[in-house]
Amino acid sequence: MKNPEKPLWETLLKPFFQTFLIDDAELARLSEMIDWEAGRSRFGQADFQYPEYYQTQNFHGIEGGYLTKTAALTYDPITRYVLPPNEDWVRQALIDRIGGQPRRILDLGCGTGSMTLMLKKRFSEATVCGLDLSPEMLTIANYKAQQAGLNIDWRQGKAEKTPFVPHSFDLITIALLFHELPPVISQAVLKECFRLLIPGGQILVLDGNQKSLRQSDWLTNIFEEPYIQDYAQESVDAWLGNAQFEAVQSDDVWWVHQVSQGMKPTPIRESNFSTLENRNEIFVPAI
Numbered sequence: 185m186k187n188p189e190k191p192l193w194e195t196l197l198k199p200f201f202q203t204f205l206i207d208d209a210e211l212a213r214l215s216e217m218i219d220w221e222a223g224r225s226r227f228g229q230a231d232f233q234y235p236e237y238y239q240t241q242n243f244h245g246i247e248g249g250y251l252t253k254t255a256a257l258t259y260d261p262i263t264r265y266v267l268p269p270n271e272d273w274v275r276q277a278l279i280d281r282i283g284g285q286p287r288r289i290l291d292l293g294c295g296t297g298s299m300t301l302m303l304k305k306r307f308s309e310a311t312v313c314g315l316d317l318s319p320e321m322l323t324i325a326n327y328k329a330q331q332a333g334l335n336i337d338w339r340q341g342k343a344e345k346t347p348f349v350p351h352s353f354d355l356i357t358i359a360l361l362f363h364e365l366p367p368v369i370s371q372a373v374l375k376e377c378f379r380l381l382i383p384g385g386q387i388l389v390l391d392g393n394q395k396s397l398r399q400s401d402w403l404t405n406i407f408e409e410p411y412i413q414d415y416a417q418e419s420v421d422a423w424l425g426n427a428q429f430e431a432v433q434s435d436d437v438w439w440v441h442q443v444s445q446g447m448k449p450t451p452i453r454e455s456n457f458s459t460l461e462n463r464n465e466i467f468v469p470a471i
């Protein structure tokens with residue numbers, strides 16, 4: 185494991201967050217309003233096999249990682265401070281890059297649903313689904329959606345191997361997930377996205393800026409993120425290309441974030457290539 189024994193996060197920043205930035209009484213009130221048992225039985229499948237890379241890590245220094253109430257309750261209050269200059273602006277950078285009017289949207293690794301709720305608010309007519317491994321994170325996401333009066337389909341599942349049939353979605357979003365995965369899994373997730381999107385469908389990935397992260401080892405050590413240094417060495421653009429997406433592009437967002445995008449190629453009429461005979465009705469995939 186690349187995390188230092190006692191990261192700065194554990195020794196200094198976590199106590200600072202807990203003392204000054206997280207309102208414990210508020211979190212206790214929120215926790216009491218949530219029916220955790222109902223959440224676990226609704227979103228936690230009895231025989232679900234959690235991946236090794238997920239279950240064995242203490243993300244953000246929390247014992248048990250995302251499979252805990254503590255992780256789910258503290259995620260939103262902490263995220264507010266770790267997406268400079270402003271969480272909503274950073275998330276809006278992804279929303280602003282959506283082309284057209286998607287009707288079926290999937291948000292992979294949706295966590296507490298902050299991005300998923302923004303998608304549903306922006307495209308109220310669309311069917312929106314949020315998928316995550318953690319029943320606790322999904323329980324909070326579901327609570328937030330109910331409070332906002334938004335109808336969202338929350339599912340427990342692995343982003344790299346979902347239960348959906350091919351061509352199920354027009355748009356897939358992935359926010360703040362890839363820096364928490366081994367790169368080989370992120371690439372498997374993109375291949376799964378290619379399978380799930382309709383031809384012409386769009387993929388959008390919001391995450392830490394790989395160029396900036398490469399130049400700031402000290403920063404990647406702080407937050408006890410087990411895979412972030414591996415993520416920083418790679419290229420989401422290259423991964424998208426390898427997964428056969430076209431029109432691949434990444435934009436820097438406030439220097440420390442990036443939004444990457446790609447499109448699943450649309451079929452090309454074979455008749456476009458043929459001058460010999462009329463094959464207008466025959467379609468061949470562009471790949």
Ligand SMILES: C[S@@+](CC[C@H](N)C(=O)[O-])C[C@H]1O[C@@H](n2cnc3c(N)ncnc32)[C@H](O)[C@@H]1O
Pocket residue numbers: 238250263292293294295296297298299315316317318321341342343344358359360361364365
């Ligand atoms: C940093 S959070 C991001 C949450 C959310 N997308 C956001 O923008 O705030 C990462 C989330 O990914 C989930 N996750 C990690 N690996 C996953 C996988 N293989 N499949 C689905 N979800 C995963 C975790 O449970 C966690 O909720």
